[in-house]
Amino acid sequence: MTWRYGSWTVEHALPVGAAWRCEEGAVVRAGDAIARGSFVSTVHVVEAARQIGVAARDLDRVLRVRPVVDVRRGTVLARTGRRFARAASAPADGRLVHITADGDLLIAPIIDEWTVRSTIDGTVVGSSAAAVTLAGECWALQGLAGYGPDAMGELALAVDGPAEPLAPGRIDVRLAGRILVGGARIAAEAITRAHAVGVAGLVAGAAPAGGLRVVYGEDVDARGAPSFEDRPTVLCLIGFGAGPLPAEVWEPLAALAGARASIHTASARLFVLAASDATSAPDRVPLLALSDDHASVRPIGEDEPLGPNVIAYDAAR
Amino acid sequence: MTTDRVAVAIGDGHPLRVATLDAQAGHLERATRRALLAGGAEVVVALTTGDQRSFGERAQLLRDARPDLVIVPLGDRGGADRLTILAEPLRFGCAAHRPAPRVLLASGDDGAIARATPLLAPFAIDLVPDIRGDEGRSRVAGRIRELRGSEGVLRDEVVEELALRVAVVRGAPTLVVDVAGSSTSLVRADATGALMAAHARPLGIGRGADHVVARAGLDRVRRWIPWPVDAPTLLDRVFGRARWPDAVAVDREAIALEVALAHEAVAHALADARVAGIDDALREAATILLTGRLASLADAGSTLLVAVDAVQPEHPAAVARDEEGTLIAHAADALASGEHAALDAAIRERLSPLAAVVPVAARRSVVRIGSGANVREERVERDAFFVLAAQGIVDVSGQGVASARVAAGGFGVLLDARPRPLALPPRDAERVPAVARWYEAVGALRSP
Numbered sequence: 001m002t003w004r005y006g007s008w009t010v011e012h013a014l015p016v017g018a019a020w021r022c023e024e025g026a027v028v029r030a031g032d033a034i035a036r037g038s039f040v041s042t043v044h045v046v047e048a049a050r051q052i053g054v055a056a057r058d059l060d061r062v063l064r065v066r067p068v069v070d071v072r073r074g075t076v077l078a079r080t081g082r083r084f085a086r087a088a089s090a091p092a093d094g095r096l097v098h099i100t101a102d103g104d105l106l107i108a109p110i111i112d113e114w115t116v117r118s119t120i121d122g123t124v125v126g127s128s129a130a131a132v133t134l135a136g137e138c139w140a141l142q143g144l145a146g147y148g149p150d151a152m153g154e155l156a157l158a159v160d161g162p163a164e165p166l167a168p169g170r171i172d173v174r175l176a177g178r179i180l181v182g183g184a185r186i187a188a189e190a191i192t193r194a195h196a197v198g199v200a201g202l203v204a205g206a207a208p209a210g211g212l213r214v215v216y217g218e219d220v221d222a223r224g225a226p227s228f229e230d231r232p233t234v235l236c237l238i239g240f241g242a243g244p245l246p247a248e249v250w251e252p253l254a255a256l257a258g259a260r261a262s263i264h265t266a267s268a269r270l271f272v273l274a275a276s277d278a279t280s281a282p283d284r285v286p287l288l289a290l291s292d293d294h295a296s297v298r299p300i301g302e303d304e305p306l307g308p309n310v311i312a313y314d315a316a317r
Numbered sequence: 318m319t320t321d322r323v324a325v326a327i328g329d330g331h332p333l334r335v336a337t338l339d340a341q342a343g344h345l346e347r348a349t350r351r352a353l354l355a356g357g358a359e360v361v362v363a364l365t366t367g368d369q370r371s372f373g374e375r376a377q378l379l380r381d382a383r384p385d386l387v388i389v390p391l392g393d394r395g396g397a398d399r400l401t402i403l404a405e406p407l408r409f410g411c412a413a414h415r416p417a418p419r420v421l422l423a424s425g426d427d428g429a430i431a432r433a434t435p436l437l438a439p440f441a442i443d444l445v446p447d448i449r450g451d452e453g454r455s456r457v458a459g460r461i462r463e464l465r466g467s468e469g470v471l472r473d474e475v476v477e478e479l480a481l482r483v484a485v486v487r488g489a490p491t492l493v494v495d496v497a498g499s500s501t502s503l504v505r506a507d508a509t510g511a512l513m514a515a516h517a518r519p520l521g522i523g524r525g526a527d528h529v530v531a532r533a534g535l536d537r538v539r540r541w542i543p544w545p546v547d548a549p550t551l552l553d554r555v556f557g558r559a560r561w562p563d564a565v566a567v568d569r570e571a572i573a574l575e576v577a578l579a580h581e582a583v584a585h586a587l588a589d590a591r592v593a594g595i596d597d598a599l600r601e602a603a604t605i606l607l608t609g610r611l612a613s614l615a616d617a618g619s620t621l622l623v624a625v626d627a628v629q630p631e632h633p634a635a636v637a638r639d640e641e642g643t644l645i646a647h648a649a650d651a652l653a654s655g656e657h658a659a660l661d662a663a664i665r666e667r668l669s670p671l672a673a674v675v676p677v678a679a680r681r682s683v684v685r686i687g688s689g690a691n692v693r694e695e696r697v698e699r700d701a702f703f704v705l706a707a708q709g710i711v712d713v714s715g716q717g718v719a720s721a722r723v724a725a726g727g728f729g730v731l732l733d734a735r736p737r738p739l740a741l742p743p744r745d746a747e748r749v750p751a752v753a754r755w756y757e758a759v760g761a762l763r764s765p
Binding site for chain 1: 371372373374376377380401404405408409410411412413414415435436438526527528531548549550552553554555556557558559560561562564565566567568570571574
């Protein structure tokens with residue numbers, strides 16, 4: 001599909017170590033926190049079952065605290081007996097995150113917290129330690145590959161036309177917090193500058209693969225790289241190298257400028273939280289052609305003859 | 318006369334993401350790798366007890382990887398005790414996944430099984446015999462294929478069927494090298510029916526192109542292109558290729574990229590086979606048959622060059638290709654029906670070699686080529702790489718050459734005295750002329 005207004009289900013994967021998450025049925029707006037937790041690295045191991053002399057399967061009976069909860073040094077984690085009590089206590093401040101099969105309690109120091117935010121206005125339809133899933137109605141555009149964390153902000157055009165590359169010179173602090181639409185290409189310089197001035201995210205027809213490697217690391221591939229780290233957010237809509245946007249994609253983008261929007265990098269989708277009549281969905285699915293040397297993609301005009309390597313925008317890729 | 322018909326759909330199956338927890342890495346590693354290669358698994362995470370990552374990092378790695386299947390090979394109770402440091406990150410990272418991954422516990426030791434089973438709760442566990450035995454390996458590979466499933470037949474099985482029948486029909490060991498969009502298979506069979514397979518996934522020259530680059534590095538792919546190419550442009554081509562279904566290479570640059578990717582895909586499939594301890598055995602074949610997209614490259618010279626450079630046969634071998642996919646189609650049909658007659662007939666009629674490849678290991682040698690009174694002597698120096706016109710079955714011998722009788726094809730006999738392992742100069746100024754000379758020798762990339 002290109003643009004479509006409708007009902008969307010969005011799964012937000014969570015990092016390990018979630019301490020709080022929205023319950024099913026909760027109503028959220030894009031940008032609201034739907035889960036919080038702390039990054040887990042090394043952990044303190046408390047051999048609770050062994051220390052208090054119970055079998056691992058019986059530990060639950062004598063636990064005083066359960067994951068996930070913050071504990072202070074010396075907090076009693078488990079205790080058994082009355083007159084001759086045996087107890088296991090926390091060796092350091094941290095968060096009890098996991099109980100092992102052998103009855104050990106793992107306490108992670110709280111060094112760095114994370115927050116996962118909703119990318120659409122909607123209702124929580126699934127909530128587990130691994131993911132929070134939301135359902136809601138909005139405009140959406142399917143892209144090809146998303147890189148970086150999810151992003152939320154006001155949609156803003158940063159180029160004058162769909163074939164124009166995003167020039168770093170057009171990015172300044174006034175665009176902080178926006179999701180910029182960058183035409184045919186966003187080079188590494190534009191990506192890093194946008195991140196430096198606080199731009200929320202970038203959407204364009206394509207980004208050079210070499211530039212993505214510079215920004216996201218050598219192991220980045222053509223399937224995207226969703227992450228939770230503080231990095232730029234980039235959504236490539238049709239390809240890599242250069243990719244002028246088809247009119248069917250560009251015109252609704254231009255019409256929706258100024259609306260609240262978000263980039264969900266795992267599904268490579270741009271959501272625009274505007275009314276259903278804010279624009280109209282294109283009546284034709286545009287065709288795309290891979291250049292003969294495979295280094296760029298371009299839209300095919302309606303009357304243009306079809307060569308090799310032509311597919312519809314919505315083809316499974 | 319056989320007919321060209323494609324009756325059975327050939328597929329790669331569902332993508333199956335596999336993680337391995339190797340608590341006894343050194344002990345069981347080869348057997349595990351061999352089973353994974355035989356099953357055509359895509360290994361997304363391989364954790365060992367020697368891994369330096371913290372508990373949380375391991376758990377995050379497993380959560381991000383979202384494995385469908387976790388393979389846990391164990392030799393004894395000691396291994397099961399060490400499994401704790403790998404199993405707990407799995408429980409912490411993946412227990413909440415829906416669907417949760419299945420665990421394949423491969424062990425013949427009751428103590429190990431008893432210890433490992435609670436460690437791997439709450440995942441569903443399938444138990445198979447010790448992976449070091451044939452049955453254990455076969456069960457692991459079989460389970461992987463079962464989970465991959467496919468409408469029609471799996472490409473891996475088709476390639477194996479083809480290798481087996483070629484070996485039986487020709488009465489000699491055969492290596493089939495199949496490079497497709499997102500898989501690279503090396504299957505060796507002999508006339509007795511013995512089979513050895515390495516299906517490396519997702520290495521390929523289509524959807525798997527970016528995986529080849531991630532695995533090999535861009536420079537290693539770039540080095541096979543016989544002219545200077547700047548790295549960023551090449552990377553755009555690789556990414557474009559990876560996200561374009563069934564892209565057809567019509568431009569010289571795109572064809573060169575396919576040839577370069579095929580070189581590295583085969584080389585890394587062989588590297589995987591080396592870890593599994595089967596690379597030498599795989600390469601010992603009298604016939605090398607190339608199939609898939611590798612066989613459909615625009616010119617036969619390119620296909621031949623990939624076979625010689627990537628497989629680097631140590632003994633004389635006949636190289637052939639299944640240019641239009643006819644043999645693969647017949648093999649799929651035979652696999653589905655259990656009837657081999659049409660496939661055997663197609664092998665007899667259509668399998669004609671491109672060239673006889675004769676590796677020369679000596680610094681200087683005089684290679685004798687021909688039979689009876691019609692013997693030609695060719696002086697060969699180190700680094701030589703050239704084709705001699707010849708036809709039919711020829712005997713080859715000489716210093717540094719394993720005496721053999723091989724079939725010369727349309728190209729004739731390719732004498733290859735380049736040192737093994739093949740090393741390319743790092744600098745473009747030296748590398749490009751050398752590689753261009755090899756392409757020129759076999760007429761590769763002459764016409765798009």
